[in-house]
Amino acid sequence: MQRTIPTYLLVLLFSILLMLTYNNGLWTGIVDANQLITKHNLLFLSSCAFFLTALFNILFSLVSFRFVLKPVLIFIVIASAAASFFIDSYGVHIDSSMMQNVLETDSSEAHELFNSDFIIHMLLWGLIPAFLIAKVRLAHISWSKQLMQSAFSITMSILVIGLVAAFFYQDYASTFRNHRDLRYLINPTSYIYAVTKIAREQFAEADKPIIPISQNAALGTLASDKSKRSVTVMVVGETARAESFHLNGYSRETTPELEKTNSLYFSDVSSCGTATAASVPCMFSKYARDDYDNEKGHGYESVLDAISKAGVEVSWIDNNSGCKGTCDRVEHSKVSAERRPDLCVDDECYDELLLENLKQKIASSDGNQLIVLHQKGSHGPAYFKRVPTAFEKFTPVCETAELQKCSQEEITNAYDNTILYTDYVLANIIHYLDSISEQGVDTAMLYVSDHGESLGEHNMYLHGTPYFVAPSQQTHVPMVMWLSTGFQADHHQNMSCLKQATKAPFSHDNIFHSLLGMTNVQLPGIYDASLDMMTQCQQS
Ligand SMILES: [Zn+2]
Known part of the structure; x- marks a missing residue:
């Protein structure tokens, strides 16, 4: 019989994987921002690992339901592979304007970006992990038990974030305040946030009529006084x-x-x-x-x-x-x-x-x-x-x-x-x-x-x-x-x-x-x- 793993463990392992391997751009940014090698800085860096893992763990614990979790993780691992490729290869930052551009890119523009390096990267970091996630068999437990487990997992993660904040609040505040671009490198929250923002805006826009500004527009005297054409x-x-x-x-x-x-x-x-x-x-x-x-x-x-x-x-x-x-x-x-x-x-x-x-x-x-x-x-x-x-x-x-x-x-x-x-x-x-x-x-x-x-x-x-x-x-x-x-x-x-x-x-x-x-x-x-x-x- 195939071994099963508990849902909370899959979520935790997945969070660690994201933190370790899909966030090179962020890690480089954090290290660059705290260049001095001191004991305190090294501790701060390790705290970042705990902080990110806990953050991702909360995010995915929220969707740890049967039939939901695996499709979500598969989608996230593929999207994160693509995001990490562009962050690492081109130094891009992912905000809503960048995502808007991605969503509005036409096929010929996109075609240029899909080169052999991209395909290899997507295979290694997108498709293979996605396949493994699809293959995993989750332990079967009741809804109430599942809810309890997720609640426990979230509570523990909040505790970790609280502890990290208690010891390193100043470091986080100064690093992320002085390097505000770092949050656009957090994979996957940067693109999740950007896409949600765009969706929210488009939803708000959808049934709103365009506000006119042209009611009083009229030709000025330069042109109306003469028969000369203007181009x-x-x-x-x-x-x-x-x-x-x-x-x-x-x-x-x-x-x-x-x-x-x-x-x-x-x-x-x-x-x-x-x-x-x-x-x-x-x-x-x-x-x-x-x-x-x-x-x-x-x-x-x-x-x-x-x-x-x-x-x-x-x-x-x-x-x-x-x-x-x-x-x-x-x-x-x-x-x-x-x-x-x-x-x-x-x-x-x-x-x-x-x-x-x-x-x-x-x-x-x-x-x-x-x-x-x-x-x-x-x-x-x-x-x-x-x-x-x-x-x-x-x-x-x-x-x-x-x-x-x-x-x-x-x-x-x-x-x-x-x-x-x-x-x-x-x-x-x-x-x-x-x-x-x-x-x-x-x-x-x-x-x-x-x-x-x-x-x-x-x-x-x-x-x-x-x-x-x-x-x-x-x-x-x-x-x-x-x-x-x-x-x-x-x-x-x-x-x-x-x-x-x-x-x-x-x-x-x-x-x-x-x-x-x-x-x-x-x-x-x-x-x-x-x-x-x-x-x-x-x-x-
Ligand atoms: Zn342009």
Whole structure:
């Protein structure tokens, strides 16, 4: 007969396994935070082992019911294996914004992350333990006995936590207060907490109508007084970091084409979030970063609704994973490869296709337009897939999504080529807008990246680190503005003043108000002229 084990023992062993083997990132963080090797610090470290085990033990004791416990543990061990892979390989932190990004990732993005290392890791730390858990035979006891056992187990765990707190409270307080990011490394509570938070928010959002902001939106005097057409293009960049722009002082010539245009580069711009799912809704939201949260981002109309309500034709063309709710009520589409199939490989299209689609969109109308182009940009980890071979200027490049298999130089080269390609795409959008401005259309382009990227600095890769601990590589983003001569004149812009202003600090907070300014839409009560980049150098 097969041996059985008591439920409480399975829970305890599972908690110890999680604490020991799925939390490398956390352990490294705790050790780094308490570097001095003293007797006290060593005792504190051992207390962490007891604390974590007790914490997990409470969590799983709560679900130690027959037919429930094993499926839960199997799910947790697989999810924790995936979490530990990303924490250990890419230095990611797991908060709700990161989880939101994971949940909203499209299949082609996810595909890049599922490489051979990931599969081996999942096999060793996900599937094999899951199989063993499935095989375990739990001792059969009555419900009342089971409840008593769980209650006892929880009480003992609380006691352990109490004892740990009595002796080491100061150490926990200072470690977790000074290194607030550590709690995003606790596997599995970090992702359980994040997913619960998202589910709670979505549940609250589900039957709430979108709160309108556009009731009083109307065209301002600049446009209604004249018959001239105006076309504004907003390019939402992806994963471009300012420090890899030559325009920003980077030693490599990554932005040669933009430098030949008369565009303005803003050198001190910070993003709203460190991931697409946070930054994209935020930059189009009336809320500034300090005030912004996910619920507000999805609960209110965006600036696109207001501009559309005022009579400007608004379109969103996407070469990324969608607009995260921002463009739901205006015309939106994925890039179309119909006329340029050569610009796509498999399911993936190069950003140049955005320019082709832009030309068609502008030609299809004779009204005032705001067209948002959402780039694929520098999205990682497969940077090499973002650029046609002609743009592989910096070599050798990392030709895999498994960054850990590439040298630092190869990763940087592959990334820098994506910036070089974005430079080419932006410059060509400007050339095109310049050419149609000669036919009497007021044209303008505003480019800003959604967030930056870590390329190994501080042992971090990719992005999505909680904002308050995120390195500047993830939050300092490039921004470029170009205004046609007609646009400058009609908007009364003093260009030498604007050139001076490019060194001042700006952020995604400015985008909402500047888009209203650029499209000449008035939104009384909500529009804030002090945040509109068009007003600072306006001559009366
Ligand atoms: Zn992004």
